[in-house]
Amino acid sequence: MGAGRADPLMAAASFLVRRVLATFVVLIAVTILTFVISHVIPGDPAQLIAGPRAGAAEVAQLRHALGLDRPLHEQYATYVVALLHGDLGASIVTGQPVLREILDRLPATIELMGLALLLSVAVAVPLGVIAAAARPSPLDTVLRGLSTVAISTPRFWVAMLLLGLFYGALQWAPPSGRLSPGLTPHELTGLLTLDSLLRGDWRLLRDATAHLVLPVAALAIGNIGTFARIIRAAMIEVLAQDHIRTARAAGISQARILSVYALRNALLPFVTIAGLELAGLLFGSVTVESVFAWPGIGSYLLDAILDLNFPVIMGVTLFVSIGYAVINLLIDLSYRCIDPRLRAPAG
Amino acid sequence: MTALALEVAEFTLDVGTRRLRALNDVDLCVGAGEIVGLIGESGSGKSLAALSIAGLLPKATGHTVAGAIRVGGVEGASRRAQVGFIFQEPMSALNPALRIDRQLVDAIRARRDADRATARQHAATLLAQLELPDPERVLRSYPHQLSGGMRQRVVIALALSGTPSLLIADEPTTALDVTVQLDVLRLIRDQARERNLGVLLITHDVNVVAYMAARLYVMYGGWIVEAGPTAQVLAAPRHPYTRALLASRPDRVARGAAIPAIDGFVPPLAAVTTGCRFADRCALVEARCHTPSALTVEGDVHIARCWKAGAGGSDAS
Numbered sequence: 076m077g078a079g080r081a082d083p084l085m086a087a088a089s090f091l092v093r094r095v096l097a098t099f100v101v102l103i104a105v106t107i108l109t110f111v112i113s114h115v116i117p118g119d120p121a122q123l124i125a126g127p128r129a130g131a132a133e134v135a136q137l138r139h140a141l142g143l144d145r146p147l148h149e150q151y152a153t154y155v156v157a158l159l160h161g162d163l164g165a166s167i168v169t170g171q172p173v174l175r176e177i178l179d180r181l182p183a184t185i186e187l188m189g190l191a192l193l194l195s196v197a198v199a200v201p202l203g204v205i206a207a208a209a210r211p212s213p214l215d216t217v218l219r220g221l222s223t224v225a226i227s228t229p230r231f232w233v234a235m236l237l238l239g240l241f242y243g244a245l246q247w248a249p250p251s252g253r254l255s256p257g258l259t260p261h262e263l264t265g266l267l268t269l270d271s272l273l274r275g276d277w278r279l280l281r282d283a284t285a286h287l288v289l290p291v292a293a294l295a296i297g298n299i300g301t302f303a304r305i306i307r308a309a310m311i312e313v314l315a316q317d318h319i320r321t322a323r324a325a326g327i328s329q330a331r332i333l334s335v336y337a338l339r340n341a342l343l344p345f346v347t348i349a350g351l352e353l354a355g356l357l358f359g360s361v362t363v364e365s366v367f368a369w370p371g372i373g374s375y376l377l378d379a380i381l382d383l384n385f386p387v388i389m390g391v392t393l394f395v396s397i398g399y400a401v402i403n404l405l406i407d408l409s410y411r412c413i414d415p416r417l418r419a420p421a422g
Numbered sequence: 423m424t425a426l427a428l429e430v431a432e433f434t435l436d437v438g439t440r441r442l443r444a445l446n447d448v449d450l451c452v453g454a455g456e457i458v459g460l461i462g463e464s465g466s467g468k469s470l471a472a473l474s475i476a477g478l479l480p481k482a483t484g485h486t487v488a489g490a491i492r493v494g495g496v497e498g499a500s501r502r503a504q505v506g507f508i509f510q511e512p513m514s515a516l517n518p519a520l521r522i523d524r525q526l527v528d529a530i531r532a533r534r535d536a537d538r539a540t541a542r543q544h545a546a547t548l549l550a551q552l553e554l555p556d557p558e559r560v561l562r563s564y565p566h567q568l569s570g571g572m573r574q575r576v577v578i579a580l581a582l583s584g585t586p587s588l589l590i591a592d593e594p595t596t597a598l599d600v601t602v603q604l605d606v607l608r609l610i611r612d613q614a615r616e617r618n619l620g621v622l623l624i625t626h627d628v629n630v631v632a633y634m635a636a637r638l639y640v641m642y643g644g645w646i647v648e649a650g651p652t653a654q655v656l657a658a659p660r661h662p663y664t665r666a667l668l669a670s671r672p673d674r675v676a677r678g679a680a681i682p683a684i685d686g687f688v689p690p691l692a693a694v695t696t697g698c699r700f701a702d703r704c705a706l707v708e709a710r711c712h713t714p715s716a717l718t719v720e721g722d723v724h725i726a727r728c729w730k731a732g733a734g735g736s737d738a739s
């Protein structure tokens with residue numbers, strides 16, 4: 076098999092290097108894109124900062140001070156050099172460094188999205204497996220109906236509904252934010268549940284969890300539908316393959332066939348498509364965070380867009396792109412864990 | 423007296439949502455330690471018979487059965503444990519995502535009480551018995567890291583892992599390199615002898631049957647149309663279908679001459695026929711062929727299902 080005899084470790088390393096290089100190229104493209112877009116979109120930042128009553132001379136002076144009157148390529152060079160020094164500029168609204176504001180808000184978003192992802196996978200995988208195995212049965216139809224409804228319902232609508240029901244009508248859940256007033260988080264990772272768990276602070280853990288339930292559910296519900304359908308389709312395909320019949324012939328139990336023999340093979344298409352769905356999750360977090368006044372990146376971005384706060388928009392876009400590129404890199408690497416044919420050389 | 427490895431009695435199978443008749447009144451037996459061939463064209467029902475015996479018919483489309491199947495003296499669902507199945511495609515027959523040791527150890531533990539370590543030890547022994555060099559390396563491998571012949575040996579190991587009474591081999595060598603075909607056949611024969619296993623060997627290839635099997639069944643359109651000792655059936659086929667099948671053996675045809683494929687094709691299950699399924703392809707067909715024919719037996723052992731069995735028989739080829 077040609078180069079198949081190469082040392083698997085070397086092969087993995089060269090794969091990693093190639094992927095990281097590709098990721099860098101993508102990120103450079105992103106900086107150009109955010110830069111160009113922010114300079115093409117109508118709305119003059121200098122005018123905005125100076126305020127509506129500022130005179131033309133005042134605005135021109137500010138534009139000069141901000142470097143906005145220099146040629147585009149020069150402005151881009153300054154922008155990239157600043158980026159390399161970790162300088163994403165300052166927020167037009169607060170005057171604070173964008174990087175610091177993003178880092179302050181990042182843990183809230185990571186906690187929200189991470190738990191939403193975990194919850195959707197944990198619920199969707201068993202649902203999809205059962206739906207595939209029970210086919211054809213009423214259960215299968217019910218699950219399909221449920222996932223269709225979940226897919227076709229916008230996330231912000233789910234968020235409003237959950238908020239209206241569990242806070243407005245039932246008063247079961249806290250309204251918004253990450254913690255009740257009066258509680259102070261432990262400064263460790265910034266993930267409140269993890270920090271309070273590590274510190275053994277059960278009151279804080281309960282409060283943080285109570286605040287997480289609704290936004291996590293609002294984000295996860297749509298994914299559960301999509302993920303369950305992907306798993307179901309992948310499982311149906313795998314269950315028809317010859318090696319499943321071999322496992323049956325060998326007397327391996329149905330539960331084990333489903334959970335190991337078939338699921339292992341169904342994970343590859345699942346991870347591929349689920350990875351694409353992550354963009355939707357990022358997008359959904361903007362609206363969900365806004366509905367629940369969640370102090371994360373999503374609500375930060377939405378505010379920045381409404382204020383035409385360009386340094387923040389550019390900074391967040393860059394950050395999200397990095398996050399997305401890193402996630403995709405991890406997904407690519409995970410293929411090699413899931414599919415041994417990509418990892419070990421053929422004999 | 424030990425139980426027969428396989429007894430199939432008046433077995434009938436209807437498949438699909440329309441419950442089309444796929445197997446008719448199949449009678450078949452395999453003794454312990456005996457290798458029996460089952461031949462017939464594509465679509466004649468060989469695989470469905472094999473899957474029925476092993477209890478592996480796919481549930482999705484549904485099916486109804488009548489008659490009896492007994493493997494190693496065991497009837498009903500528990501007969502599954504008595505059957506080892508060797509599949510045609512060694513690549514697709516093994517799970518691509520799991521190491522060989524996982525697949526073999528699971529199979530061994532599915533049929534007997536053993537801890538992982540014991541089962542793994544047993545798996546290594548099994549692979550060594552199947553003449554696989556370096557069993558430890560094979561156990562650590564994924565299927566794609568093995569050659570076709572090695573994979574087929576692993577498939578055989580899986581089939582033997584449950585200590586069955588009957589081995590069903592459905593086209594075990596068709597997908598293999600010519601150079602390893604003979605090795606795999608010899609291996610199956612040696613294992614059958616050593617373990618006193620009955621073997622039902624399904625194939626298109628008359629030469630394989632001639633090499634391996636003491637007795638032979640010929641299947642056509644879901645019916646057993648002829649059965650008997652291999653030498654006798656090959657030398658003096660009684661059913662016109664068997665004669666046509668033998669005439670189309672590539673090595674029997676003079677070099678350069680066209681292979682006389684049998685005209686027409688196996689009738690689809692939906693085709694309604696009364697009487698002989700071979701009637702629309704048979705040169706000897708006459709009016710009575712459209713009414714069901716009885717089995718005729720010659721010399722106690724050589725069976726054929728044809729109104730004119732024997733007529734123009736041995737001297738026709």
Ligand SMILES: Nc1ncnc2c1ncn2[C@@H]1O[C@H](COP(=O)(O)OP(=O)(O)OP(=O)(O)O)[C@@H](O)[C@H]1O
Pocket residue numbers: 437438439442444462463464465466467468469470471483690691
């Ligand atoms: N679920 C089903 N519904 C309808 N027809 C079926 C079904 N399963 C099998 N058949 C038909 O039954 C017939 C016998 O199929 P089978 O696979 O047993 O043939 P075979 O003798 O093994 O052929 P081959 O040599 O190609 O493997 C074929 O005509 C096939 O199309």
Ligand code: SF4
Pocket residue numbers: 661662663698699700701702704705706707708711715727728729730731
């Ligand atoms: S029964 Fe008639 S049609 Fe059928 S094989 Fe015999 S001669 Fe031919």
Ligand SMILES: [Mg+2]
Pocket residue numbers: 468469470592
């Ligand atoms: Mg077949």
